[in-house]
Amino acid sequence: MEGDCHYLEGNLNARRRVEYVSKLLEEIGLEGQRVRMINMSSAMGAQFAQAATDMTATIKEIGPNPLREM
Amino acid sequence: MSQNGDKLQIIAFCCHYCAYAAADLAGGMRLKYPPSIKVIELPCSGKINPVQVLKAFEQGADGVMVAG
Amino acid sequence: MIVAEQKPLNEIKTMIADAERVLLVGCGTCVTVCFAGGTKEVDLLATSLRMSTKLDGNGKVVDEFTVQRQCEWEYNEPLKEKLDDYDLVVSLGCGVGVQTLNEQFPQKQFVPGLNTAFMGLPTEQGVWEERCAACGNCILDKTGGICPIARCAKQLLNGPCGGSQNGVCEIESDVPCAWQLIWERANDLGQIDRLMELQPAKDWRTSRDGGPRKIVREDLRLVAHEEE
Numbered sequence: 001m002e003g004d005c006h007y008l009e010g011n012l013n014a015r016r017r018v019e020y021v022s023k024l025l026e027e028i029g030l031e032g033q034r035v036r037m038i039n040m041s042s043a044m045g046a047q048f049a050q051a052a053t054d055m056t057a058t059i060k061e062i063g064p065n066p067l068r069e070m
Numbered sequence: 071m072s073q074n075g076d077k078l079q080i081i082a083f084c085c086h087y088c089a090y091a092a093a094d095l096a097g098g099m100r101l102k103y104p105p106s107i108k109v110i111e112l113p114c115s116g117k118i119n120p121v122q123v124l125k126a127f128e129q130g131a132d133g134v135m136v137a138g
Numbered sequence: 139m140i141v142a143e144q145k146p147l148n149e150i151k152t153m154i155a156d157a158e159r160v161l162l163v164g165c166g167t168c169v170t171v172c173f174a175g176g177t178k179e180v181d182l183l184a185t186s187l188r189m190s191t192k193l194d195g196n197g198k199v200v201d202e203f204t205v206q207r208q209c210e211w212e213y214n215e216p217l218k219e220k221l222d223d224y225d226l227v228v229s230l231g232c233g234v235g236v237q238t239l240n241e242q243f244p245q246k247q248f249v250p251g252l253n254t255a256f257m258g259l260p261t262e263q264g265v266w267e268e269r270c271a272a273c274g275n276c277i278l279d280k281t282g283g284i285c286p287i288a289r290c291a292k293q294l295l296n297g298p299c300g301g302s303q304n305g306v307c308e309i310e311s312d313v314p315c316a317w318q319l320i321w322e323r324a325n326d327l328g329q330i331d332r333l334m335e336l337q338p339a340k341d342w343r344t345s346r347d348g349g350p351r352k353i354v355r356e357d358l359r360l361v362a363h364e365e366e
Contacts, residue, residue: 001088005087005114006114007087007114010085011085011088011116011138012116013116014118014138017123017136024124025124027146027186028147028193029193034132035123036133036134036135037135038135038136038137039137040088040089040137041088042088042092045098045099046096047092048095048096049096049101049102049103050103051135052096052103052107053104056103059078059080059133060078062132120182121178128188128189
């Protein structure tokens, strides 16, 4: 979780980079929502499954990566 | 679950200390989550580099989540 | 070091619009340490361009190569044999690097992928600040090691202007007044009396005023050059 990272600020640095890539994807011509940062602790198995389901739903809505077909 | 986009490829970059353990726990608890998620373990989510995420998309990934 | 930043992706895409095969050339010196044009940034830009042009329906070949130092002929030699394979080369070096490459390999066109910004230092990770304006006539001995040419918006030589408020320059709330810094530094050094000495108007002939500058060191030149 944020503020409770094993490496203190590792996940905060990760979040910044994910935000950067999200903007870069938009510039490139893909949807920024294709990349997402998620926080959880080691005890949150159910939350991982939920996040995986949510992410899949979001991507399903956006559609497949057009680069794969090219 | 199968109609929930199992042909999609979503890369989950997971921190060894939290999200990867959480994914492991989800498995241990027999919780179901979509097969689209492909977990890659990192020593720390802060190890993620923009170029790694971009390469995933270049090679056809539909989504990327970074968890930590 | 020379500090630069990458041009917007769309601007670079416009430059390479007519080329099918593009080579990105990074530089392993200044622009590597300011995270603008090193191996990693070349990789990121090349990947972005490959993806973006493919999405536009005219996918280009975008390859990568980084030399140790674009602003010296010797380091660019390994490029020579690669150039024939490409229509256009984007240099991720500073403005000196781009011009060195154009001069060295006139058969090929090299375009800039970066905007060269200034000479400065990283004051914290991810933040760079200008420190030297290369005026060609250093006065840091008189100003406690703080340059009013690079750091005072008006390049004043004899103290602050009326826009200095509580140590901050009026141009921006996060820009310290260079003369406030100079005064504090002189105070710490016990040299305030030195600041009382009037500085005459600066001789700008050593700066850009005299056109492109050149340094010739006869002691370092080789005989072969002298005979030219």
